[in-house]
Amino acid sequence: MSWMAALDYRQGTAHRAAGIPCQDFGRLVQLDEDTVIAALADGAGSARFSHIGARAAVDCALPWLRERLINNRGSRGRLSTLPAATLFDGLVQTVQAKLTQTANDNRHDLRDYACTLALVALSPNEVSAAQIGDGLIVARQVQGDYTLLIAPDHGEYINETSFITDPDAQDHMRISSMQGPIRFVGAATDGLAGVSIDNRKNSPHAPFFAPMDSFARQSTCPGDVHNGIRDFLASKRLAEKSADDLSLMLCGWQGYDSA
Amino acid sequence: MRLGLPEFVQNPENRCPVILLLDTSASMRGEPMAELNAGLRAFHHQIMTDELASLRIELSIIAFGGEARMVQDFVTMEEEGPPHLEAGGDTPMGAAMDLALRMMESRKAVYRANGIHYYRPWVFLITDGAPTDGQAWQHAAMDMQEADLTGRATFFTVGVQGADMEILSEIASPNRPPLMLRGLKFRDLFQWLSASVRRVSLSRIDGERLMLPPVTGWAEIHP
Numbered sequence: 384m385s386w387m388a389a390l391d392y393r394q395g396t397a398h399r400a401a402g403i404p405c406q407d408f409g410r411l412v413q414l415d416e417d418t419v420i421a422a423l424a425d426g427a428g429s430a431r432f433s434h435i436g437a438r439a440a441v442d443c444a445l446p447w448l449r450e451r452l453i454n455n456r457g458s459r460g461r462l463s464t465l466p467a468a469t470l471f472d473g474l475v476q477t478v479q480a481k482l483t484q485t486a487n488d489n490r491h492d493l494r495d496y497a498c499t500l501a502l503v504a505l506s507p508n509e510v511s512a513a514q515i516g517d518g519l520i521v522a523r524q525v526q527g528d529y530t531l532l533i534a535p536d537h538g539e540y541i542n543e544t545s546f547i548t549d550p551d552a553q554d555h556m557r558i559s560s561m562q563g564p565i566r567f568v569g570a571a572t573d574g575l576a577g578v579s580i581d582n583r584k585n586s587p588h589a590p591f592f593a594p595m596d597s598f599a600r601q602s603t604c605p606g607d608v609h610n611g612i613r614d615f616l617a618s619k620r621l622a623e624k625s626a627d628d629l630s631l632m633l634c635g636w637q638g639y640d641s642a
Numbered sequence: 643m644r645l646g647l648p649e650f651v652q653n654p655e656n657r658c659p660v661i662l663l664l665d666t667s668a669s670m671r672g673e674p675m676a677e678l679n680a681g682l683r684a685f686h687h688q689i690m691t692d693e694l695a696s697l698r699i700e701l702s703i704i705a706f707g708g709e710a711r712m713v714q715d716f717v718t719m720e721e722e723g724p725p726h727l728e729a730g731g732d733t734p735m736g737a738a739m740d741l742a743l744r745m746m747e748s749r750k751a752v753y754r755a756n757g758i759h760y761y762r763p764w765v766f767l768i769t770d771g772a773p774t775d776g777q778a779w780q781h782a783a784m785d786m787q788e789a790d791l792t793g794r795a796t797f798f799t800v801g802v803q804g805a806d807m808e809i810l811s812e813i814a815s816p817n818r819p820p821l822m823l824r825g826l827k828f829r830d831l832f833q834w835l836s837a838s839v840r841r842v843s844l845s846r847i848d849g850e851r852l853m854l855p856p857v858t859g860w861a862e863i864h865p
Binding site for chain 2: 537
């Protein structure tokens with residue numbers, strides 16, 4: 384029994400055409416058979432070095448979360464002794480301090496590194512997530528529906544959101560968790576929001592997630608999941624729907640009672 | 643349960659509304675009007691070359707010459723080409739700004755009712771004169787500035803030769819002083835506008851910090 388989990392990101396067609404670097408970045412780490420952590424960041428189009436910011440934010444946040452889980456290890460399928468509400472205490476300050484330092488070293492402005500950040504930790508019985516920005520995190524329990532664990536946070540305008548570099552980032556951090564037999568967790572940056580969320584109902588678009596879910600849970604190794612994600616992000620049909628940078632994480636639980 | 647408007651069923655893309663407020667008063671007659679019309683066609687052409695932008699950018703045009711009137715309601719570029727504008731009459735700029743604000747709010751309501759995401763509207767005013775509708779322009783300008791300052795719209799002002807730049811400075815948002823068009827470089831202006839709205843409509847931005855292409859090809863910034 385283990386997670387079939389992978390993550391990938393890809394430069395959007397509009398970015399490629401305009402010579403803008405890929406501003407999405409993400410990493411996923413399987414800590415042990417039961418536990419997966421992942422981070423996704425999406426740099427602001429208006430920030431000069433947001434591709435650097437996205438990478439730095441992920442590279443700072445992920446080891447931080449790993450330490451945090453190791454130091455507060457849970458038992459019986461629980462992620463941590465800490466509740467989700469406090470698990471992410473210190474995340475914003477830690478990442479902002481790191482980005483500020485990098486900005487100072489390079490004589491850049493912190494706002495040049497503006498990016499969103501999503502952080503996810505999952506075990507077979509719990510998933511916890513935190514986000515600043517407009518990515519999305521979806522989860523499904525055994526025999527349950529897809530639920531938006533964290534919905535994209537944007538104001539009135541679809542292309543304006545909060546960034547980890549904002550002075551008030553802490554106020555815009557959304558935290559959510561789900562307990563129970565978790566079977567699937569997916570996460571994406573805003574490039575996939577248009578195809579994966581039903582805007583009218585503000586809920587996950589099941590025809591998008593269901594095939595991904597069964598694909599992940601039926602894969603024989605995480606490498607297969609990764610290949611599947613890579614092919615999907617590179618597909619022409621997807622490019623017709625979204626010209627933005629794209630990131631996708633899929634985690635399917637393979638257990639005896641998979642459903 | 644209500645049915646959505648067909649335009650949103652066929653094209654559920656996010657929308658980027660752009661309102662052009664164009665001075666078509668008598669003083670625009672002749673070459674300025676011809677160049678403005680050519681600029682509009684160039685704008686349409688440039689947006690059409692970008693498939694996604696052509697689905698997202700919705701253009702509406704208000705002409706003010708004699709009266710302020712909507713000559714084109716919000717449509718995406720694939721639906722309709724630009725209208726041909728004729729010059730005549732005085733310069734009811736205040737009424738035009740009022741109309742723009744009303745149209746903008748009602749369009750947003752339509753988007754919301756249809757579950758369509760949208761971008762911050764752009765309102766782009768071009769004039770070669772000064773308002774002739776009494777004091778109406780002062781109230782309208784205040785409303786427009788408030789809309790800009792509170793993020794309900796992004797308001798640009800451009801003066802063409804003959805424009806009263808002092809008054810235009812009072813009309814413009816404190817965020818964005820008026821620009822002065824060099825000669826009759828309407829086509830360069832509209833090329834810049836199409837590049838800018840494409841940039842905005844294709845990426846996520848920090849709303850307080852628009853990064854737009856330089857305007858040096860067609861404008862001088864009025865001090």
